[in-house]
Amino acid sequence: MKMNNCQSAVKIFFVFLTALFAASAQAQRAKLAIVIDDVGYHPKEDAAIYGMPKEISVAIIPSAPYAQQRNNQAVAQGRDILIHMPMQPVSNIKMEEGGLSVGMSPQEVAQRVQFAKSIVKNAIGMNNHMGSAATADVPLMTALMQELHRYHLFFLDSRTIGKSVAGKIAKEHGVQSLDRHIFLDDSDVLADVQRQFQLALQYAQKHGVAIVIGHPRKNTVAVLQAGLAHLPENIQLVSMGSLWRNEKIVPPKPFILLFSDLSAPTNRAPYEAVPLLRGVPR
Numbered sequence: 681m682k683m684n685n686c687q688s689a690v691k692i693f694f695v696f697l698t699a700l701f702a703a704s705a706q707a708q709r710a711k712l713a714i715v716i717d718d719v720g721y722h723p724k725e726d727a728a729i730y731g732m733p734k735e736i737s738v739a740i741i742p743s744a745p746y747a748q749q750r751n752n753q754a755v756a757q758g759r760d761i762l763i764h765m766p767m768q769p770v771s772n773i774k775m776e777e778g779g780l781s782v783g784m785s786p787q788e789v790a791q792r793v794q795f796a797k798s799i800v801k802n803a804i805g806m807n808n809h810m811g812s813a814a815t816a817d818v819p820l821m822t823a824l825m826q827e828l829h830r831y832h833l834f835f836l837d838s839r840t841i842g843k844s845v846a847g848k849i850a851k852e853h854g855v856q857s858l859d860r861h862i863f864l865d866d867s868d869v870l871a872d873v874q875r876q877f878q879l880a881l882q883y884a885q886k887h888g889v890a891i892v893i894g895h896p897r898k899n900t901v902a903v904l905q906a907g908l909a910h911l912p913e914n915i916q917l918v919s920m921g922s923l924w925r926n927e928k929i930v931p932p933k934p935f936i937l938l939f940s941d942l943s944a945p946t947n948r949a950p951y952e953a954v955p956l957l958r959g960v961p962r
């Protein structure tokens with residue numbers, strides 16, 4: 681049946697109103713930022729992460745075998761990158777090469793940060809891998825923040841210890857710092873990861889922002905894929921970069937977003953690239 685001109689004009693007007701409404705609602709939504717740590721070791725698990733929305737940031741360990749490759753892949757996708765810097769824990773776990781330990785001279789710290797930046801070239805920030813001893817140590821954090829300031833990197837404190845001084849010292853050195861709010865997968869049990877994801881959503885709704893850290897693991901990927909496909913209306917997935925710069929988030933194409941909130945086939949295994957498929961109406 682053909683619509684007459686008046687009907688189609690009314691229809692267009694309502695589509696326009698809906699888009700406007702969607703755009704204004706979008707601006708007030710709570711922000712959910714997700715960082716995946718320990719990237720650079722396992723091709724299969726990393727591929728699953730890189731198959732998810734590009735707002736999910738990756739934190740790459742500089743000494744990991746695929747560190748450089750993952751950096752370049754993330755750049756190609758427009759995905760934010762952090763240096764996942766190994767830092768000394770309180771316990772006696774062996775630390776990765778190139779990490780920071782308590783008692784290092786500022787020169788050693790500078791060298792290690794420089795090395796990390798030469799591998800994870802396009803990082804916009806750094807967060808700590810382990811680091812319960814390192815982030816509580818004033819001289820070490822002072823040396824680190826001087827370097828982060830030099831490279832214009834922000835610091836995301838993974839908060840592996842309550843006594844961390846990283847945020848305070850960052851501020852003193854003019855380095856932007858943020859704190860992790862929720863760990864997604866301290867336990868790798870599926871039900872636990874699901875519960876943590878729900879907790880993250882509640883945290884975002886209550887505080888306006890939730891910064892969540894997870895790892896490239898099967899259950900984490902499964903929970904994220906399911907959870908992000910059905911994100912509540914009042915929560916928006918944002919990149920770390922946009923959060924750090926406190927950018928106003930405007931949906932790029934409200935008209936197209938109206939047609940589908942389903943995740944694109946590119947977000948599911950086996951992660952074949954299907955250009956421009958997301959949200960395009962049939």
Ligand SMILES: [Zn+2]
Pocket residue numbers: 717718764808809810
């Ligand atoms: Zn880590």
